[in-house]
């Protein structure tokens with residue numbers, strides 16, 4: 001079987017955008033029900049050295065024999081060597097991934113997508129507002145901003161989940177609450193544990209605790225539909241321009257590189273011109289949200 | 290461009306020489322229809338065909354193609370298949386060459402697709418001029434003439450084929466058969482122009498594409514999409530036969546009883562119900578009307594925003610392929626009429 005491929009033209013080996021690079025799972029952490037954080041490291045040193053991404057970009061993750069799925073990179077390029085992927089168990093590929101153990105191999109290609117416009121955001125205040133599982137795609141932006149702290153003005157995180165146990169990266173985020181260079185506002189709808197010593201109440205209530213300057217602030221928002229509804233309403237009330245509100249969109253993706261057509265929305269390919277869109281684009285492209 | 294002429298009675302001889310440049314494929318007749326096929330003998334070729342059922346895209350983006358093979362421990366190994374095979378596609382019409390030029394933009398770009406592009410390199414194209422029939426509207430779509438994307442292109446000027454030489458490979462074909470080709474004179478060019486003018490008069494359909502973006506923008510909520518959605522069967526035939534539809538699906542297949550297998554891609558269609566389905570069961574184009582609308586928008590409007598022209602080349606294939614007679618020309622005409630009603 002391999003003989004046929006030994007003759008493969010050099011171009012398939014050299015410049016093949018569909019080529020998954022094998023990476024080893026080095027760590028698996030359970031985050032919340034059906035969500036695990038997979039830390040992976042490329043086998044090829046060249047990939048470890050050269051793979052760099054922007055917050056908000058994603059990879060195509062392969063499980064040989066099962067298939068491929070787009071997954072946001074949850075870690076920041078400011079901490080290279082490994083990639084962290086926060087994955088929700090939902091279908092064929094993700095179920096197969098959850099059956100793998102440390103030291104087993106997955107395929108990875110990327111990074112793809114536009115990512116957050118960090119150059120444009122630089123010099124401005126940044127509000128990161130996440131609800132529930134929406135923290136996954138925003139975590140890389142948070143760490144990118146913390147690791148490049150001098151490039152940004154005020155940095156504010158607002159994150160809400162149903163209970164403390166539902167909080168993605170809960171421990172990590174709680175440890176940021178005391179940082180002087182970040183306003184870290186965490187809230188839960190209710191606290192059955194009784195030991196939660198951050199805020200209790202719905203996410204939009206957190207707007208009462210900060211003074212935002214819409215004219216010099218970008219907002220990155222992610223979460224379930226109710227979060228979008230209420231957070232967007234507050235931001236617009238405060239006077240945020242629609243192109244200063246950024247969001248990450250999910251579409252079906254089969255290639256990640258602008259070829260397969262699956263991710264198209266209106267006139268754009270989510271994998272190329274997205275997955276990060278501003279709110280103005282979002283409401284102006286047909287079928288966008 | 291280098292332009293020569295080939296006496297028509299030398300075509301057979303030319304074709305026999307061209308075999309040395311690759312396996313010759315050309316339109317052949319099958320049950321009254323035509324398909325591009327490997328020729329058993331040159332006499333099978335039907336250069337007077339109207340249109341082939343499937344466009345030449347099947348050679349460059351095969352309906353099903355293995356991209357990688359995998360084995361435990363070895364990862365994904367690129368699979369070349371027959372992509373290095375030299376083929377000469379003889380008898381491609383201008384609209385189909387134009388369609389390949391459009392696919393070149395899609396499969397090139399920021400992430401060039403080596404599977405498509407290698408085939409494009411290894412498959413030579415000899416174009417031939419055609420006669421428009423009742424379903425052709427390539428002239429409206431500005432795809433009735435091509436100035437690149439082929440190696441040679443033959444235009445009928447009576448006793449000769451006026452031959453445009455598009456590439457160095459095309460030139461090699463000419464040189465290999467040098468004594469066959471003759472220089473063109475002013476009379477030949479005049480004859481070409483006269484026939485070209487005659488041909489333009491033969492188009493029975495004219496679609497005005499100038500303000501398609503504006504019309505589509507205004508008719509997004511039009512009732513026509515619901516009517517079309519009611520009729521459409523989501524069979525995907527229109528995408529399969531379209532020379533510029535390129536959507537594909539990718540899947541891993543494992544050989545029974547092993548952990549080895551292949552990753553393949555297959556033609557897909559935005560008319561299929563699962564095209565925009567994502568995890569959690571959310572589907573961004575659940576209704577058939579939204580999918581029909583999407584196909585029209587992407588071809589006639591979205592592509593304009595992305596690449597500066599509609600991706601439809603007016604080959605007319607989707608009109609005969611659709612089992613419920615959804616007709617792109619009628620749809621465009623209806624939208625335009627609606628627009629007039631609004632603008633008066």
Ligand SMILES: Cc1cc2nc3c(=O)[nH]c(=O)nc-3n(C[C@H](O)[C@H](O)[C@H](O)COP(=O)(O)OP(=O)(O)OC[C@H]3O[C@@H](n4cnc5c(N)ncnc54)[C@H](O)[C@@H]3O)c2cc1C
Nearest residue numbers: 069070071072087088091092093094250251567568569570
């Ligand atoms: C840019 C981007 C970033 C993303 N980032 C993340 C991330 O960081 N973490 C994460 O966990 N997820 C992320 N996702 C979502 C993730 O890609 C999907 O959950 C993943 O593709 C699921 O793959 P799967 O093979 O496990 O599921 P699939 O087997 O594809 O099925 C998923 C679900 O889709 C439905 N479905 C799919 N195909 C069919 C079909 N043919 N018929 C009927 N129903 C079907 C079913 O409801 C099924 O439960 C991201 C998606 C995008 C586009």
Ligand code: SF4
Nearest residue numbers: 531601602604605607
């Ligand atoms: S949309 Fe129809 S007429 Fe236009 S190129 Fe495709 S098949 Fe041909």
Ligand code: SF4
Nearest residue numbers: 521522524525527611
């Ligand atoms: S060929 Fe006709 S019925 Fe089939 S998917 Fe296309 S428009 Fe619908």
Ligand code: FES
Nearest residue numbers: 256259260261271
């Ligand atoms: S995922 Fe294939 S085009 Fe975007």
